[in-house]
Each structure stands twice: as C-alpha cells, then as structure tokens.
Amino acid sequence: MIDEKLIRKEFPMLSNPPLMQGHPLVWLDNASTTLKPQCVLDAVSSYYISRTSNSHRGDYDLCYSMDVETELTRKAVSKLINCSPNEVVFTSGTTDSLNRLAQSLQYSLKKGDEIIISLSEHASNVLPWFQIAKHTGAVIKYVELQKDGLITLENLRKTLSKRTKIVSLAQVGNVLGQIQPIKELVAETHKFGAIFIVDGAQSVPHMPVDVKDLDCDFLCFSGHKICGPTGIGVLYGKYKLLEDLELNSVGGGMNDKFYLDGTIKPSKAPAKFEAGTQNLEGILGLRAAIEFIMKIGLENIAEHEHKLKKYAVERIKELGNSVIYNADVKSGIVTFNINDVFAQDAATYLNSKGIACRSGQHCAKLLNDFIGTPATIRASFYFYTTKEDIDKLVDAVSHGKEFLDAYF
Amino acid sequence: MPTFELTPSMMREIIMDHYQNPRHKEKPSQDGYKTLHASSTNCIDDFDLFVKEENGVIKDALWDGVACTISTASTDILCDLVINEDSSKALYIIDQYLKMIGEQPYDESVLDEALVFVNTSKQAARIHCATMGWTTLKEIIEQDEDHHGGH
Ligand SMILES: Cc1ncc(COP(=O)(O)O)c(C=O)c1O
Numbered sequence: 001m002i003d004e005k006l007i008r009k010e011f012p013m014l015s016n017p018p019l020m021q022g023h024p025l026v027w028l029d030n031a032s033t034t035l036k037p038q039c040v041l042d043a044v045s046s047y048y049i050s051r052t053s054n055s056h057r058g059d060y061d062l063c064y065s066m067d068v069e070t071e072l073t074r075k076a077v078s079k080l081i082n083c084s085p086n087e088v089v090f091t092s093g094t095t096d097s098l099n100r101l102a103q104s105l106q107y108s109l110k111k112g113d114e115i116i117i118s119l120s121e122h123a124s125n126v127l128p129w130f131q132i133a134k135h136t137g138a139v140i141k142y143v144e145l146q147k148d149g150l151i152t153l154e155n156l157r158k159t160l161s162k163r164t165k166i167v168s169l170a171q172v173g174n175v176l177g178q179i180q181p182i183k184e185l186v187a188e189t190h191k192f193g194a195i196f197i198v199d200g201a202q203s204v205p206h207m208p209v210d211v212k213d214l215d216c217d218f219l220c221f222s223g224h225k226i227c228g229p230t231g232i233g234v235l236y237g238k239y240k241l242l243e244d245l246e247l248n249s250v251g252g253g254m255n256d257k258f259y260l261d262g263t264i265k266p267s268k269a270p271a272k273f274e275a276g277t278q279n280l281e282g283i284l285g286l287r288a289a290i291e292f293i294m295k296i297g298l299e300n301i302a303e304h305e306h307k308l309k310k311y312a313v314e315r316i317k318e319l320g321n322s323v324i325y326n327a328d329v330k331s332g333i334v335t336f337n338i339n340d341v342f343a344q345d346a347a348t349y350l351n352s353k354g355i356a357c358r359s360g361q362h363c364a365k366l367l368n369d370f371i372g373t374p375a376t377i378r379a380s381f382y383f384y385t386t387k388e389d390i391d392k393l394v395d396a397v398s399h400g401k402e403f404l405d406a407y408f
Numbered sequence: 409m410p411t412f413e414l415t416p417s418m419m420r421e422i423i424m425d426h427y428q429n430p431r432h433k434e435k436p437s438q439d440g441y442k443t444l445h446a447s448s449t450n451c452i453d454d455f456d457l458f459v460k461e462e463n464g465v466i467k468d469a470l471w472d473g474v475a476c477t478i479s480t481a482s483t484d485i486l487c488d489l490v491i492n493e494d495s496s497k498a499l500y501i502i503d504q505y506l507k508m509i510g511e512q513p514y515d516e517s518v519l520d521e522a523l524v525f526v527n528t529s530k531q532a533a534r535i536h537c538a539t540m541g542w543t544t545l546k547e548i549i550e551q552d553e554d555h556h557g558g559h
Pocket of ligand 1: 031032093094095096122124125170172173174199201202222
C-alpha cells in the first residue's frame with residue numbers, strides 16, 4: 001500500500017505546487033515526464049556544490065570519487081532491471097539509446113534484411129530505424145496490432161522471417177498504455193535468430209522489469225520518467241552483445257589507445273559507448289531516483305496506478321460525455337476524448353483549471369490512423385497521484401462542453 | 409467593422425460558428441491557387457492554405473486539414489477578411505492581428521470578427537494555433553512579392 005499523502009511531502013512540486021492559471025498544479029502528465037523528489041534535487045546539486053570534477057581521469061580524490069559514484073549508479077540500475085552493472089550504458093535518454101543502438105546495428109544489416117516495429121511505437125522507436133533502413137536498404141515491417149494495441153504471438157510469428165534481424169517494441173505503449181507480452185515475443189524472435197530491443201520508457205518506471213526473465217537483448221529507458229533528472233538515460237545490453245556491438249560515438253574516455261594510422265583500441269563495454277564527459281549530475285540524480293523508487297516498490301507502484309486507473313475510468317464513464325479508448329488496459333494511462341470537443345481544445349480547458357494533461361498524437365502519429373481519431377487526451381498517473389487529482393480531472397471533464405471558457 | 413462592443417458571449421458564438429460551420433474549409437476545385445502547409449511540433453493542427461491572387465488582389469482563400477477550434481476559427485475568419493483585398497492590405501491586416509495576439513498596440517479598425525481572439529494569450533499554448541493560418545498566408549504573399557521582384 002502506498003501512502004501517497006506522505007510521499008507527496010517529498011516532492012517540492014506537490015507540497016508547494018506552482019499555480020497554473022490561478023489553480024495549484026494537478027500533474028497528470030506522468031507519461032511525458034515525472035516530478036522529482038527532494039533527494040534527487042539534492043543529489044544533482046551536490047555535484048555543483050561539493051563534487052564538481054570530471055570522471056575517467058582520476059589523479060585526485062574528487063575525480064576518483066566521481067568514478068566511484070558512476071559505478072554506484074550503474075549498480076543501482078542493475079538492481080532495478082536485474083542485470084550486471086557492466087551491462088549498463090549511460091545515454092541521454094531513451095531516444096538517444098535507440099539512436100545509438102541503430103547507429104551501431106546498421107553495420108550488420110544488408111539490403112533486404114528486415115526490422116520489425118509496430119504502429120504504436122513512439123517516434124523514437126520508429127525514426128532511427130527509418131534512417132538506417134534508408135542507408136542500408138533494410139526493410140521496415142509492422143507487426144499487426146489487435147484493437148487494444150496488443151501484439152499476439154501469432155501476429156509476430158506472421159511477421160518474422162529468415163530476413164528479420166531486429167525486432168524493436170515498446171513494453172508499454174505511450175498512447176494506449178497497453179502492456180505487451182514481451183517475454184513470449186522475445187522467445188519467438190530468438191527462434192529466428194533476430195535480436196529483440198525493448199523500449200522501456202513507459203514500463204521501467206511503472207512496473208517490475210527483469211531483463212533476465214524477459215531475455216531481451218537490449219532495453220532502453222529515460223531517467224526523467226522515473227523521477228530522475230532530464231538528460232540521463234540507460235541502454236542495457238547483454239554483455240556479449242555489447243562487446244560485439246560497433247562503436248557509435250567516439251572521443252575521449254571510450255578508448256584505451258588510438259594510433260596515428262587510424263586504429264582505435266576501444267575500452268571494454270560499457271565504457272566504449274560513453275565518449276566524452278558524461279552527464280555527471282544526471283548520473284548522481286538517477287541513482288537517487290532509482291533508490292527512491294525501489295524503496296516504494298515497483299509492485300506497489302503498478303498496483304497503485306492500476307487502482308487509480310480503474311477509478312478514473314469508472315468516474316469518466318459515469319459522466320456519459322466521453323469515449324475511453326483503453327478502459328481495460330492495466331497501466332496508469334487513460335486515453336479518451338470528450339464527445340464533440342477536439343482533444344487540443346479539451347486540454348486547453350484542463351489547463352485553465354490547472355490540470356496538466358496531454359492532447360495530441362503523443363508522437364505516435366501512425367497509431368492515430370489506426371484507432372481512428374486524429375487526437376486524444378491522455379491522463380497518466382504515478383505513485384504520487386491521488387484520487388483527489390482524478391476528481392478534479394473528472395469535474396473538469398464534466399464541463400468539457402464549455403471549453404471556450406478557457407479564453408474568457 | 410463591428411459598430412458595437414463585442415461581448416464575451418458574442419465572441420464565443422462567433423468562434424463556435426466558424427468552428428462548426430467554416431466558410432472556407434475546402435480544397436480548391438480549380439487551378440491557379442498557391443499553397444503552403446501549416447503545421448507545428450507543438451500542436452495537432454495540420455492544414456494547407458490555398459490562395460488565388462489576380463493582379464495583386466486576393467480573389468479567394470481556402471484551407472483544409474485537421475485543426476482545433478482556435479486555429480479553425482481564426483484561419484476561417486482570416487479568409488473572410490482578406491478575400492477581395494489587395495495583397496498589401498492583406499499584409500497590413502495580418503500584421504495588426506499578430507500585434508493584437510502579441511499584446512502590442514494594433515489597429516482594430518481592420519480586424520472585424522478577428523477581434524474575438526483578443527484573449528488568446530491567456531492560453532499561451534494556443535498562441536501558435538491562433539496565428540498559424542495568418543503567418544502562413546503572410547509567407548505566401550511575401551514569397552509571391554519576392555518572386556515578382558517586389559519592393
Ligand atoms: C514509449 C516511449 N519511447 C520513447 C520515448 C522517448 O523518451 P525520451 O524523450 O525521454 O528520449 C517516450 C517518451 O515519451 C516514450 O513514451
């Protein structure tokens with residue numbers, strides 16, 4: 001059980017909420033980013049107050065201790081997703097992780113090889129593959145989705161072939177919040193000798209994710225969606241694969257030696273993927289965030305969000321003026337529209353009541369063609385979301401027809 | 409130009425009327441239109457604007473696509489205002505409108521129904537919705553002037 005009232009005291013944005021349009025902020029855009037607890041702010045500012053130095057170049061104590069801190073964060077990540085610390089590469093976020101992975105993997109692709117994604121992927125898990133397909137002649141294939149956005153084993157099987165080299169799918173969709181049966185999908189993919197990449201941006205912060213159990217080859221997530229700072233993220237890879245993976249970004253800190261004839265002798269993974277000065281404040285902040293989250297417990301977080309989701313769905317349904325697109329999905333995302341009100345107008349109206357929700361295509365432009373509406377409103381919850389937050393949302397939705405009030 | 413004070417309820421009615429029954433929301437059925445696409449990463453709005461100019465006069469203005477209430481109504485009213493105006497007058501009207509949205513002094517005598525958007529800055533996130541059609545039309549006209557050697 002989560003005591004969200006107590007937890008909220010730790011978040012400056014919740015205990016002393018900024019005003020939005022004259023109302024204390026109601027934060028229901030957690031799929032976009034999350035609020036930060038004081039311990040994360042303290043960890044970030046400690047870098048500037050008492051720990052400033054670079055890592056990798058430890059001739060003196062401060063620097064040495066930054067190296068130690070970096071490894072401690074790797075360890076925290078490894079506990080969160082159940083891997084070894086040396087399987088954790090720091091990046092600037094999910095988008096960066098996926099781009100770098102695509103950059104590295106392009107060297108192993110030949111014309112006619114296949115990359116499988118789905119129509120519900122975030123742009124970050126679509127465009128990097130488009131780019132490398134353009135350069136290599138590889139082909140993008142889309143695995144068929146069910147109406148609820150789920151991918152069945154059957155449908156994946158139909159899409160896989162001997163030419164499949166990469167399958168890259170989100171564990172939790174950012175529009176419908178559907179939770180894919182990743183473990184089975186991975187097993188099927190491996191039968192074809194392809195690698196499986198998990199976009200964990202919406203799953204790692206909200207539910208237990210165990211990469212060993214899933215047996216996925218790579219997994220990406222962002223620090224800022226798990227109460228950490230922006231500009232820090234993770235690329236997990238099975239160690240053997242990281243060892244064999246081509247370099248994607250080169251410079252200081254990632255090589256043991258280089259020679260004037262152009263040969264680079266890269267450091268061992270994960271260091272070989274971490275060129276240049278790292279986001280050290282972010283690395284400190286990410287550890288604080290992960291420790292905070294793990295103390296609350298990911299099972300508890302998932303349960304809390306699902307409970308709120310059910311409550312929100314019930315209450316919105318009672319109003320009778322809205323369509324919900326993902327009523328049965330077991331994550332903390334509610335995607336809906338108020339009848340006869342364009343999503344963007346509804347979101348503006350919610351803004352006028354101090355409620356932060358997202359309207360739009362949520363970067364999954366392709367999916368909206370599939371669910372048959374150009375736009376939706378998305379309310380997304382986290383462990384600090386309360387029933388009162390949802391009551392405020394429902395109250396505003398009940399007056400949705402008056403959306404032009406936002407301007408008068 | 410409205411000869412009476414616009415009340416908030418009249419303003420709402422005008423916005424809703426242009427949203428529900430846009431006058432100029434269609435693709436051109438003949439040739440001779442110049443077109444530009446209007447879209448933004450900040451919102452859903454995504455439409456094309458079509459303009460027909462003859463001898464420096466805007467003979468017709470149309471638009472078509474996906475748009476919220478504010479961009480639908482503002483673009484539709486824009487079309488109303490510029491049809492049968494010469495392009496320099498159209499540019500003047502657009503500039504006055506952009507000044508109004510930007511909360512700078514402006515000449516309200518040329519804005520007619522477009523005055524209903526005077527409060528847009530209350531919802532900062534919608535400012536680009538209220539101006540997308542307008543800046544796009546400005547771009548079309550200015551492109552055209554450059555093309556002809558302009559001034
Ligand atoms: C499923 C999914 N993938 C990728 C991303 C991109 O994350 P970031 O912007 O942190 O790189 C997001 C963010 O919204 C997401 O929801």
